[in-house]
Amino acid sequence: MSFKLPPPTKPIFRAQLSSRPANGHTAFIPQIRKLLFRYCEKWPSSSRTRTYLTNHLEVLARANPHVEIVVQQRNQKEPIVRGFYLNGRDKVISLKEFEVTQIQQKVQLLLDSSGAKIKPLKRRIIESSTESARGIWSGLHVPELYKI
């Protein structure tokens, strides 16, 4: 009959050493890192995009110093804006025939987003990785053992 002694020190399991993500808990890091604008020099579908790039882009760049803004000319193609995020994902929005105000709204949408995939949020009101402060009741840790 083999008898196993308990380990001298409490074993640390690998899972408990990983960190829980909590962006914004103490420090907040904006999740967008780069905005890429692609436009055509000639086509009329890009005309208002060109207006936006000449008139409003610099103000946007100064207001958001954490974002790298890149403008690329891509002729004979429709205009797009692409947002790159810290989680490695990107979001693409076509700006074909968009007015300047609509372009501003779409750019703001990209700036506000975290890059996470769009998922149903109706039921996910609180996402918590903190253990309950009041603890969880246990039938074995009461003065009288709870009998099922």
Next chain:
Amino acid sequence: MPNLLKLGGLRQIAARALHTQLSSTTSALALIRSQPNQYVIASLAGRKYLLAPRDLLTVPRLNDVRVGDVLSLSEIHEIGSREFTLRGDPIIPKDTVKVAATVVEHTKGKMEIIVKKKRRKGYVKTIKHKQPYTRLRIGTIDVAVSEPVS
């Protein structure tokens, strides 16, 4: 109106049974503060939520705030820990407990396609809808320490 201290549940753990009846908010808060973890029940945008530090709270879009702004929760109805709970009437005094919430993002939910139909009338309407949300990260729960006046 005095705030009442309510002992957690009806558990009578012999080692920790405290048969004290405290009437002062500060001594109640000191007891709650002494314990390792706390939770708050605070209302935001007209709804009550049970919040702990590091939670990610999703509320309908708040148009007045920008991403990165830090909000301070002003309506806290209850603060509790493992053994003790302090419930306000209807809220606990404003500057006693401070909870900060950082706006992490403004998103939209999944696309919902709503089809309305009246049969035999030729009426069919398709509505595509994405509900906008704001997500907030709850910071630490700071309970004010009141210095005794000497």
